[in-house]
Amino acid sequence: MFARIKKSVLTVVAPDIPALPDTSGTTRAHNRSLPDKFTYARPAFLQLLTYDELKASADHNVRPIIVPRDISILPWSTGYAECVNSGKSEWNEDQAAFCRQVLTHPSKQHPDLPYTYFGIFDGHAGYGAALAASHQFHHILHEKLVDVIDMLMPRQDTGPPKPDILPSPLAFQRSVSKDELIIGALESAFIEMDALLAEDRDKYRNAGGCTALVALFILGKMFVSNAGDSRSVLCQRMSNEVLKSHTSNISSNVPNSKDNSDSHESKWEDKKHMHIFPIPFSHDHTPDTERPRLMSTAKLNPSLMGGEYVAMEYAKRPAVKDLGQRILYRQGTMKGWAYKTLTRDDLKMPIVIGEGKRSRLMGTIGVTRGFGDHDLRAIGSGLPIKPFLSPHPEVNYRDLTKVISIPEENNEDGDYGILIMATDGLWDVIDTETVSKTVFTTLSKYPTEKHRYTMVAQELVAKSRGRINESGHWRLADSKAAATVDDISVIVIPVYQYYKEYLEWERKCKEDLEKKKSMPSPASFETSVTTNGTVSGDEEDERAEIAGDGYDADGETATTTTPCDTISSTTNDEEEGKATAEKEVTSTDPSSGT
Amino acid sequence: MSYAYLFKYIIIGDTGVGKSCLLLQFTDKRFQPVHDLTIGVEFGARMITIDGKQIKLQIWDTAGQEAFRSITRSYYRGAAGALLVYDITRRETFNHLTTWLEDARQHSNSNMVIMLIGNKSDLDSRREVKKEEGEAFAREHGLVFMETSARTAANVEEAFINTAKEIYEKIQEGVFDINNEANGIKIGQQHSPTNPSLPGAGNQGGSTSSGCC
């Protein structure tokens, strides 16, 4: 019985490691006496205000499903639900956060640019890192977006370029799109959050580590940024009509993968000729999926292995009796296999062992990207693991202005999709297809209720938590299979609700411009003065020139652009709009394409 | 504050009967006429004294609608007491008591003390269920019965405290196995200093190796 439980525990850090990595003998032996940076709490929007509520919500025997008491706190009726683990740690080590912000240009000459952020952080070896990320990540992201504010702002009136004020031309110049600037903001914010946790090591109690999954809604687009093994999936449900209007060239540009190709084969129909299909918006970073990166890091920096590990993978586990014989191996970024002669070195522990969710890096950790873990050491060898871990996210995004939706069908939630963001507690026991199906069946059960997305979140958590049987095991309701014993957190975002809000904002921007046009203001000439980049005339791909000298590469002078020009192109973009929904998912992570 | 025992309660009954208002009246001594629909579960807590002993009540307020029924069922686990509430001005809430009771009996510990509550006694002019009917139902099913008003606070204290007394008596009689937390009773730490501190302090820290790993 004990073994059974143990087997079902899918801890990220190998079960034998103490929850707080032992730092004695290192320079940070005093760590335990340091204070917490943030007092443990559940996400503020849940309003679990007292210790008593906190304690009751962490009841490991019942695992209550917690939803926001006031569902109007989250924007767009977004749903959220969570549930504590069955006892592997005293507290729920997942955290969630959201933030609505406005980017205001210091010149006040641009309309304010609103954005909304959601984040989910799955902590391990303590709750500190996830808690810090939920408190601090959005501040960092905001700074990064403010850094590029000039180039993100919709233009009121660029006025004539003033080359003398712009930075001097560099040896080369590249035009950079707004998308790339937003992706860059996300990427650099991830790196900085990780650096912040490193800085805090001497000031606060060991925070452990966490995965990070972030969604950013800005300028009519949805960006999903992931480091770790939480996962986000866009659940879509489309009529035949809409599907027909997409080209048949499916999945050419989709960020991967096994998951995805399966979903196309197995997409099923529900009653009204509606097809449900999930599109993965992130990919797990585990020792198994990141083998090429980890093995080349190890190969290039053998000292990181301290002579204890070997940066090779073998088709068959090497044994002493095979010494001197030929063995199939691969190393670095090799995709195929080759022969080598087995030596003593090959008998060391491979840097990556195991497969899938059960794979381990240096026999210790099961997730290879995220924040924190700066003091994590490998079981056995005691070598630092952090050099192999990375905070760098994979970013996928979608331009919502290009989504096809037939108004008469009233199927906006299906066409634009419901974005599910969840920690591995959900995905360990329920596959993407089942999640998508559950999303739409639950929504149709509650066609008008304002809390329908909360009901979806609650349903997903209930499904993956399952129920406890007489002998104290958590089992899925519809089978005898083990349910998750991990913390579970689920965010359910109705993407169309954001898009509506965006259209409204765009309309207001236009209105404001009309007003400004009708009363000519001399001030408008100064708008571009403070910018260090200009929007080029190329409206279609929204290119902003970095370090431009006032002339773009084609020798065209920068043209005056209308406000929101970059986003109102829905109608004149018919051709592009017909690209498949999948095609519009763009990934930044080259490794995920393989 | 340290306590001798912690009792877990669950409040059940149709939606709109006043479960959330009863909880608020008991924990905060106030009535909030317009209350959000409860989705999922909410928690309340209060310390009471019985027989000179400090007893902490941890109360789980559940959603009454049918849609939440399967999730609510999992919350009976580990409850020592239940308040089964109906609304004296709406007969159908009284008619549904049997279903609620079946649910409770099936999913809870057999020793769970159930208190039947006819709420909204301040609305006597709109009464649809006679007090005698409530009494009869309680007698028939072996429940304790009381009419309350979350608005005027009439009998609210008594309802929660009498339930606790009943549980306390059962403990004295040795009916409850107080060492089994699944019974909804927890013994307080004898030498518990002050507030149960937030996580991190001493042995409460992140590592609970006694769990399953």
Ligand SMILES: Nc1nc2c(ncn2[C@@H]2O[C@H](COP(=O)(O)OP(=O)(O)O)[C@@H](O)[C@H]2O)c(=O)[nH]1
């Ligand atoms: N007059 C009166 N109204 C009450 C009483 N208790 C609750 N209510 C009202 O009944 C409605 C439902 O109460 P609520 O506590 O939300 O019910 P719940 O769904 O069982 O939690 C609210 O409008 C309350 O103001 C009571 O004792 N007297």
Ligand SMILES: [Mg+2]
């Ligand atoms: Mg209620």
